[in-house]
Amino acid sequence: MPESATYPAFPVLMPVYSRTDLWFERGEGVWLWDEKGDRYLDCVGGVAVTSLGHANPRIAGALCEQARKLWTVSNVFYTRAAEILAQRLVDLSFADTVFFQNSGVEAWECGVKVIRRHFSSIGKPERYRIITFQGCFHGRSMTAIAASKAEKMVKGFGPLLDGFDVVPWADIDAVRDAVTEHTAAVCIEPVLGEGGIKVASVSFLRSLRDLCDEKGILLYYDEIQCGMGRTGKLFAHEWSGVKPDIMCLAKGLGNGFPVGACLATAHAARGMTAGSHGSTFGGNPLAAVVGNEVLSIMTEPGFLDEVARKGEHFASLLDEITARFPEVFAERRGIGFMQGLRCVPPFADVITGLRRNGLLAIGAEENMVRLLPPLVITGDEIDQAAAIIEKTAAAMTG
Numbered sequence: 008m009p010e011s012a013t014y015p016a017f018p019v020l021m022p023v024y025s026r027t028d029l030w031f032e033r034g035e036g037v038w039l040w041d042e043k044g045d046r047y048l049d050c051v052g053g054v055a056v057t058s059l060g061h062a063n064p065r066i067a068g069a070l071c072e073q074a075r076k077l078w079t080v081s082n083v084f085y086t087r088a089a090e091i092l093a094q095r096l097v098d099l100s101f102a103d104t105v106f107f108q109n110s111g112v113e114a115w116e117c118g119v120k121v122i123r124r125h126f127s128s129i130g131k132p133e134r135y136r137i138i139t140f141q142g143c144f145h146g147r148s149m150t151a152i153a154a155s156k157a158e159k160m161v162k163g164f165g166p167l168l169d170g171f172d173v174v175p176w177a178d179i180d181a182v183r184d185a186v187t188e189h190t191a192a193v194c195i196e197p198v199l200g201e202g203g204i205k206v207a208s209v210s211f212l213r214s215l216r217d218l219c220d221e222k223g224i225l226l227y228y229d230e231i232q233c234g235m236g237r238t239g240k241l242f243a244h245e246w247s248g249v250k251p252d253i254m255c256l257a258k259g260l261g262n263g264f265p266v267g268a269c270l271a272t273a274h275a276a277r278g279m280t281a282g283s284h285g286s287t288f289g290g291n292p293l294a295a296v297v298g299n300e301v302l303s304i305m306t307e308p309g310f311l312d313e314v315a316r317k318g319e320h321f322a323s324l325l326d327e328i329t330a331r332f333p334e335v336f337a338e339r340r341g342i343g344f345m346q347g348l349r350c351v352p353p354f355a356d357v358i359t360g361l362r363r364n365g366l367l368a369i370g371a372e373e374n375m376v377r378l379l380p381p382l383v384i385t386g387d388e389i390d391q392a393a394a395i396i397e398k399t400a401a402a403m404t405g
């Protein structure tokens with residue numbers, strides 16, 4: 008018997024996701040069509056990725072035009088598209104410098120390297136530890152799972168990289184207690200995503216900034232999910248005015264094209280000299296033109312104000328539904344188009360019900376159903392989404 012025959016059948020796609028049996032073929036704006044031709048209102052959006060809608064014609068146009076000109080060169084050369092995107096991100100943020108990567112976790116991990124290199128370059132290599140928060144999600148690399156320490160992510164993958172101290176969410180006293188002479192930085196999602204849609208308060212972020220300044224440590228924001236317009240500001244921390252030293256972006260930056268970015272002040276990035284980091288594909292012209300088109304759309308006058316206004320409308324409808332169906336929804340949390348409903352029944356049952364009624368949603372920790380519609384959703388489509396959620400809740404109450 009050949010050795011392979013002793014193994015059970017294994018799916019060709021490694022089964023690390025429990026996938027829903029839906030096979031998508033086409034998208035337009037907030038809508039998705041599967042192979043059977045059934046249409047769904049997409050409030051997953053690739054998990055906060057397709058913020059400007061599926062198959063956005065302007066972005067597709069920019070991508071196709073670039074695809075006929077130049078796909079990639081090594082980062083040992085320049086391309087105008089990447090230079091322009093970096094300059095625009097710098098102009099729009101606290102940062103002085105940007106490194107492009109291909110995904111969220113790579114961009115996040117680049118920030119970890121920036122932090123460690125910063126302290127090594129100022130002669131304090133003993134400062135290498137980073138404080139993170141319970142429920143945080145920074146991706147699935149060995150470094151990122153070590154930063155979260157969540158059982159479901161780390162189980163069987165040890166030994167874990169050392170250097171992360173997890174404290175309870177948004178607890179300033181816990182952060183203060185965790186700071187030692189080895190602490191280099193604090194890393195936080197200004198709006199916690201996978202961990203259950205929790206908005207860090209302005210006062211907490213202010214206290215965190217003050218604490219970091221007092222202790223001489225760096226503040227690192229993971230805005231991979233909450234950034235790029237999702238909350239109604241280009242970056243979620245703009246609601247607080249509290250600036251970080253480092254920030255990572257991905258998801259919405261490429262609207263579905265893989266791109267990530269690590270932004271930093273010149274001070275924070277002082278250790279990142281030639282040869283210290285790299286990427287084959289990072290910042291390739293395809294990704295860069297997509298990022299540029301995304302920024303062009305999001306920075307058009309009124310665009311983000313409209314997102315904030317529509318997001319508030321969406322939240323108010325969700326509040327009404329939550330109040331009407333307390334047997335189904337215990338609480339709404341979120342800001343802009345980063346909304347979560349804490350469920351009373353298992354969230355998976357609610358998601359299944361929504362899907363049967365034509366709306367796609369995704370879960371999060373703390374029994375949350377997460378709703379992350381494209382930012383271009385219209386008022387009418389928001390009403391349709393709310394009607395489906397209401398109908399689903401009513402059926403679950405019956």
Ligand SMILES: *Cc1c(COP(=O)(O)O)cnc(C)c1O
Nearest residue numbers: 110111112144145146200231232
């Ligand atoms: C999605 C996400 C990541 C990881 O991004 P990938 O592109 O999947 O590697 C990191 N941090 C946050 C907050 C995220 O939401």
